Amino acid sequence: MPAPAGTKRVRGVQIHRPFVYGTEAVPFDPANRPKNAPADHTHSWKVFVRGINNEDISYWLRKVQFKLHDTYPNSLRMIEGPPFEVEETGWGEFEIAIKFYFVPESTEKPQSIWHGLKLHPYGDDIEGKKERREMVKSICYEEVLFNEPVEQFYDVLTGGGTNVRGKASAKMGKASARGMPTAEIPERISKDNVYSREQESRELDRLGVAIKTVENQITEEKKRLIEEETKLAELEKTEGRPLNKKR
Known part of the structure; x- marks a missing residue:
């Protein structure tokens, strides 16, 4: 009996997609403090999920859920489309749960990761960074692996960029040749991307x-x-x- 439509998998194929996730935080400027920030808050910060070099990843990622600390109103934030990010203010560091929901064609279950919000400088010249109120970045590189994707999702992935290992690599190479955006890690460091x-x-x-x-x-x-x-x-x-x- 043939597999139901949309559930037949492409055997022998693995497709991975790189992305970055993390936080960026800046201490308040005493002369320009956000008006709506609670009195005990000291920093503005952002948590995000992005493509490498800000490449569009919405062709495989449908929405992202960020679970903030329970002290935040509406601590469960669901972002339905790009940019996948949440901006807030705060005074303390905590772990943020990040849950990925893939596009319906994938039939893939959601996946979760955790990331620690960093507000305070680390590494070299900590006192200097504090004095200059430099942005504190905590960014990680990751890859999501789709093992033997269903045919519908395979078509979505091959139309949105390729990085494939398996029996279908020749066919996937043709999709890349059409000039579609790729998910390859860039050769050089840029202003917005160190990976x-x-x-x-x-x-x-x-x-x-x-x-x-x-x-x-x-x-x-x-x-x-x-x-x-x-x-x-x-x-x-x-x-x-x-x-x-x-x-």
Whole structure:
């Protein structure tokens, strides 16, 4: 018996779509404090889900639900279309639950992630960042994987950009050749996007240096232990082993 319409899957195919999510926060300007902000609030902040380089992701993502802290009125915010973001004010940091609802053609169940709101600077020059009231960004890169999507959703994804592994890769390549927007990670860092192949290469270099440093530290520690064991062995030869006295 054939599968019901809209439920037949494209076997052997995996399609992934990259996106970024996170928060941006700025401390209030004492001379221009938001009029409607509660007296104890200190920052304006935003939580968001975006495409790489702000690429449109609404062809696969229908809506996003943000669960704020229970102290916020209407703490469950459902955003039905792009931009998928919520702007608020506050004074404290907390975890935000982000729930993704895919387009109806996907037949996929919603997926959830968590992200911590960051209001206060971190890293280098913390005091300087506070003094300059710099924006505090906490942004993560992620990919959603659609494994063997149903045929309807496969058509949606192939029409909106390609990044495919599997039996249908040749067919998908033709869709990309039509000039559709892609979901590829860009080669270079830009003003609005640090997630790129360039940044990936830098991170790999940084990790390589860190691994080499750890390896050198392990070598030095082993050398020190051998020296200590040698000294102990010499003392045992000249002084003898200490006796455990019974009381």
